[in-house]
Amino acid sequence: MSATAPEQTAPPASLLPSAERREKLRKIRGIRDGVSLYGVGxxxxxVIFALALIFFYLFYETFPLLKPVSMEVGIEISVPGDEAPAPTVHLTLDRFEEIGGRFxxxxxxxxxxxxxxxxxFREQVTIPEGESINAFGRSESRRSLFVYGFTDGSVLPLKVEYQQSFPREGVRVITPRLSFPLGEEPMRIGDGTAEGYSALTVVEGRGGFVVAGGTRGGEIAMALFTTRTNMMTGAVQISRQDYALPSINRPVRQLLVNESLRDLFAIDDQGTLFHFDIVDRNQPRLVERVTLVPEGVTVTVAQFLVGSRSLIVGGSDGSLNQWMLVRDDATNEVNLxxxxxxxDHAGAITFxxxxxxxxxxxxxxxxxxVGLHYATSSVSLKFLPVAQWPVNRIAISPINRMALVKSEGSEVLRVLAIDNPHPQTSLSGLWGRVWYEGRAQPEFIWQSSSADDAFESKLSLVPLTVGTLKAALFAMLLATPLAIMGAIYTAYFMAGPMRRIVKPSxxxxEALPTVILGFxxxxxxxxxxxxxxxILVTVLVLLPLGMLAFGYGWTRLPGQIxxxxxxxxxxxxLVPVMLLLGWxxxxxxxxxxxxxxxxxMRQWLTDVGIPYDQRNALIVGLAMGFAVIPTIFSIAEDAVFNVPRHLTQGSLALGATPWQTVVGVVLPTASPGIFSAVMIGFGRAVGETMIVLMASGNSPIVNFNLFEGMRTLAANIAVELPETAVGSTHFRVLFLSALVLLVLTFVLNTAAEIVRQRLRKRYASL
Structure with missing residues (x-):
């Protein structure tokens, strides 16, 4: 009996696609391919357009920081005259820039x-009978406090207030008013003087009012006035205490007292400043003598900046310098x-x-x-010729958009229109070391707000940028080796059933919210x-050694086990071993x-000079590393697992061990994917907000100490943007920091992509 081949039967004609059906399927596939091609494109x-829009919007919000300063003469008005013509000693402007004042x-x-x-409106100061005014002094502008001195040695402090009223809806009326915080009658300070004072100053500080006067003979008189108001009657009780200051034996040209009422500065006619410590009212002492200008140059004018923490000194050579009290760590003394x-200006500074x-x-x-200058950013913003004669009086409005300028011998006031919204944001102010008021040396500092009206904004982006890199660095130090080594073992050495459990886990x-991790x-x-x-020491030592010991012991066990x-x-x-070693x-x-x-151990670290904060870079590194590990692991594991099998099998067939195969074949082939995983993880670490916000302490410091905190760009934006005024310098700088963060991640990702493409091209032949 012979075997016969099975009979081959053709499929029914109804099951074979007809030419029409094949053409229809081809068209459907073409449509699908086209949709996929153009849809993905x-x-x-x-995505590119969205990124461009984000970049454009951030640049749009920060562009006003680059706008140049504008200052120009708007209009000219006649100097308001007195009943009897007299020189102008001072000018003021109200905050609404509607009313000027001429003293x-x-x-x-x-x-x-x-x-x-x-x-x-016009007011006349009470002048003692038979006397005249021979001196005038002022406090810093925001206090609107002034003092007149008379030829008999008496003085009269007064204050200018602008009261608002709204007689009908939409109409605001500003009414200037003089007040006399120490009484309406002239008073004497110290023992008085028969010739009057050559220099006067008045200050409203935390301890009361200080009035000081200096004479041409070098005598200095000063008194502290405190006021107390009876809540029942409204009567004001004034008490005073006189100071006994030593004579400087030179004509006093100018007197200045800071708001803290701790220091008095007397400037003589030769440009020497005498610094007195007046904390002890019963025994003021001369701390130092300071030569403010070079030999042959005289001090023409000096004035406190707002807050009276630093002094601007103008010289006859046109120089302008800022002086400040700085504490000497060796002697614990403060020196100017x-x-x-x-x-420098072209001529001597006059006001x-x-x-x-x-x-x-x-x-x-x-x-x-007239020159416009800004101290914090160390810049001279604008110079504007306004007249042919020396400028002897200037008034600027409280909102810094208008100024009045009077020249010597001129009966015209020039009104300047000023547009200078963001003078703090120079390149040196944002990225350089700045010597801020109250600091012993130039520093990088971010401190955008304070309870003090005279606060000096500190808007250095360096602490935030360093903090961002610091947080990302410590997170990557933890996440990168664990994620990559775990990915290599899972993809190459781990059994399939176990891999199907470990990888999804x-x-x-990654689905765990970062706010929970931060909390x-x-x-x-x-x-x-x-x-x-x-634990930091024991874990770093015990776990690696324990794992190596277990592995070595495992290789020495009998084969049947x-x-x-x-x-x-x-x-x-290794799971129970790790749990045991951790315990x-x-x-x-x-x-x-x-x-x-x-x-x-914390006290030991402090004793050896290593500060320890509870919320620090170590905590951020552990928490953020935990958040970044899944991202790096998943991408790296896929890259290793997708290495072609013929490469690894060929390596093993040639006698290489599994580890030699991993090092020589698998890692080079998978390196583009592994590198991409690391850079994506780094990008996430750079942009992380909630973990850093809740676990870092948010201290904007510039160091890489593992046991101190930091403040990152992203966390700073999250904290401060909801509280800042829209359109303010602070608001613009926060958007600038967002732009810096975007540019930083864009540059890093671009560089990473270039490296990845080169790695891919290099190992493509494998």
Whole structure:
């Protein structure tokens, strides 16, 4: 019986696709391919367009920081005259830039419209009978406090207030008013003087009012006045205490007292400053003598910046310098120190007018030029010739948009229109070391707000940028080796069933909200680590050594025992070992702390000069590393797992060990994917907000100490943007920091992509 081949039967004709059906399927596939091609392309272009829009919007918000300063003469008005013509000793402007004030040497105070010079109101200071005014002094501009001195040695402090009223809806009326905080009658300070004072000053400080006067003979008189108001009757009780200051034996040209009422500065006619410590009212002492200008140059004018923490000194050579009290760590004494200079004027400085709420000022010179300067950023912003004669009086409005300028011998007031919204944001102010008021040296500082109206904004982006890199660095130091090594073992050595459990479990970690990680890090992990610091030492030493010891011991076991564990499941044996070693590390922590760190490792770190903050870079690194590990692991594991099998099998067939195959074949082939995983993880670490916000302490410091905190760009934006005024300098700088963060990540990702493409091209032949 012969075998016959099975009969081949053709499929029914109805099952074979007809030419029409094949053409229809081909068209459907073409449509699908086209949709996929153009859809993916459109999505890619959409992503690029969205990024471009984000960049454009950030640049749009920060562009005003680059706008140049504008200062120009708007209108000219006649100087409001007195009943008897007298020189002008001072000018003022109200905050709405509607009313100007002119103080004359005759004691008349005239308020006028800043738009046309029309006189609105006039007051006459009470002058003792038979006497005249021979001195005038002022406090810093925002206090609107002044003092007249008379030829009999008496003085009269007064204050200008602008009261608002709304007689009908939409109509605001500003009424200037004089008040006399120490009484309406002239008074004497110290023992008085028969010839009157050559220099006067008045200050309203935390302890009361100080009035000081200096004579041509070098005598200085000063008195502290305190006021108390009876809540029932409204009566004001004034008490005073006189100071006994030593004579400087030189004509006193100018007196200045800071708001803290701790220091008095007397400047003589030769440009020497005498610094007195007046904290002890019963025994003021001369601290130092300072030569403010070079030999052959005289001090023409000096004025405090707002807050009276630093002094702007103008010289006859047109120089402008900023001086500030700086504490000497060796002697614990504060000494007046020159911290910066500004661009020289063409002529001698004749007047300095500080801004009300910022560290800027206007300076006029003998050539009739007005210069606009800003102290914090160390810049001279604008020079504007306004007249042919020396500028002798300047007034700037509290909102810094208008100024009045009067020249010597001129009966015209020039009204300047100023556009200078963001003077703090120079390149040196944002990225350079700045010597801020109250600091011992130039520093990088971010401190955008304070309770003090005279606060000097510190807007250095360096601490935030360093903090961002610091947080990302420590997170990557933890995440990168664990994620990559775990990915290599999972993809190449681990058994398939075990891999199908481990990989989804690790990827599931990525779904945990970072706000939860930040909360746990700040509330639980930070205090736990602080109380068990030796764990850091024991874990770093015990776990690696324990794993190596277990692995070595496993290789020395008899083959029949080792072969009972299926290949790829050996890693499961390490789980109880790791748990046991972790328990030993935690349990041994108190004993190690007592044996090696005198019972407190934190105190030991402090004693050796390493500061420790509870919420620090270590806590951020642990928490953010935990958040970044799944991202790096997932991408790196896919890259390793997708290495072609023929490469690894060929390596093993040639006699290479599995580890040699991993190092020589798998890693080079998978390196583009692994590198991409690391850079994506780094990008996430750079942009992380909630973990850093809750676990870092938000201290904007510039160092890479593992045990101190930081403030990152992203966390700073999250904290401060909701509270800043829209359109303010602070608001713009926060958007600038967002732009810096975007550019930083864009540059890093671009560089990473270039490296990845080169790696891919290099190992493509494998």
């Amino acid at each position: 459109a999505a890619g272009l959409g 004359s040497e005759s004691g008349a105070i005239t308020f006028f419209s800043s738009a046309d010079g029309r006189i609105l 120190t020159r911290i910066r200079g500004f661009r 300095i007018e500080p801004e009300y709420t910022r560290k800027g000022f206007l300076a006029g010179d003998a050539t009739g030029t 690790i990827e599931l970690m 746990l890090a700040g509330i639980w992990l930070a205090p736990y680590i602080e109380n068990n610091l030796p 080792r072969h009972r564990v299926p290949p790829g499941w050996e890693g499961a044996l 030993v590390a935690v349990s041994a922590s108190p004993w190690i702390e007592v044996a090696f760190f005198d019972g407190s």
